[in-house]
Amino acid sequence: MAAVNGSGFSTNFCAHCEREIPIANYDLHSAHCKRNLERCRECQEMVPRMRAEEHYNEFHAPAVCQLCGTKVNREHLTIHEQEKCPRRMVECEYCDFPVEAAHLPAHSDVCGSRTExxxxxxxxxxxxxxxxxxxxxxxxxxxxxxxxxxxxxxxxxxxxxxxxxxxxxxxRGPPPVASRHRLIFTFAITGVAILIELLPTLAPILHGCSTSSRAWKHPTVFDAVAYCWWGK
Known part of the structure; x- marks a missing residue:
């Protein structure tokens, strides 16, 4: 049945592609449409009949996610890999460390419980x-x-x-007691590390002021200092 579109042209409705076709082109279109086009069963678009299988394989055939092995439509593969795959890597909002999406809730629960x-x-x-x-x-x-x-x-x-x-x-006022204790402990550890590092240099100098053979047999900073002051 003929109809008039918004441009003022009379059209006929093609039942095969479900489009309004100008009457002047309808016979030619009808013969071409039925012979060369078919509707994709997945996206309902009209595609060339000879390329129907290629169209299906390119856009709709199941594809396997390389991360989790899930089969999804090829057209949805990118979205799956970037937004839905449980094995995609995402950053923790607390430590910025990359973890798998499936493990993020457990990781965030522990990481978010840390205090600063x-x-x-x-x-x-x-x-x-x-x-x-x-x-x-x-x-x-x-x-x-x-x-x-x-x-x-x-x-x-x-x-x-x-x-x-x-x-x-x-x-700010003085830091908490726990902070002061940690600071003192840090200074103590640093001091011991410095003494150990300087030991090879200090021992011969300190031994030089002692005539005791014990100072030479026990090359430690504490023995050297003791015998330097009281060993003579």
């Missing part, structure tokens, strides 16, 4: 709670670059005035 010291306030905060901590207690810079202060929830033991008058990094 907040520089402005000296408190140890879990990594998964760091953003909320910064927003609640130290403000957050929005897209305008303006720092906004947030009210601290009731019952937290702090007030809004505490937040607005928090000490700057360079004016």
């Amino acid at each position: 010291m907040c520089i402005p306030c000296g408190k140890y905060v879990r990594l998964r709670e760091k953003y909320v901590h910064d927003v609640q207690f130290h403000g957050e810079s929005d897209d305008t670059g303006i720092t906004r202060e947030f009210n601290v929830p009731r019952g937290s033991g702090s007030s809004a005035s505490d937040v607005s008058h928090r000490p700057l990094p360079h004016s």
Whole structure:
């Protein structure tokens, strides 16, 4: 049945390709369409009959993911490899270490439980709670670059005035006891390492001021120093 399209031309509907064809071209189109075109059973597009199998293999034939071995339509393979494959590598938001997507939840659960010291306030905060901590207690810079202060929830033991008058990094009070202990331990280990490294140089010098044969038999810094002062 003839119809008139928006351009004012009369058209006939082709039942094979389901398109409106100008009446002047309908007979030629009808003969060509049925003989040379067929509808793809996957995407419903009209493709040349002689290239139907090639079209199917190129766009719709199952492809195997090289990472997980899953079979997906070839046209969806890229999306699968980049967004859905359980063995694709993704970065942990806490440590930026690449892990398999299937293992990310377990990794993030452990990694996010690690604590780091907040520089402005000296408190140890879990990594998964760091953003909320910064927003609640130290403000957050929005897209305008303006720092906004947030009210601290009731019952937290702090007030809004505490937040607005928090000490700057360079004016913070003394570090926590645990931090001081770690610092002292670090200095002690460093000092021992330096003494061990200088031992070959100090031992002959210190032995030179002692006439005791024991100092030569026991070339240690402590023996050398002891006999240098009290061994004569």
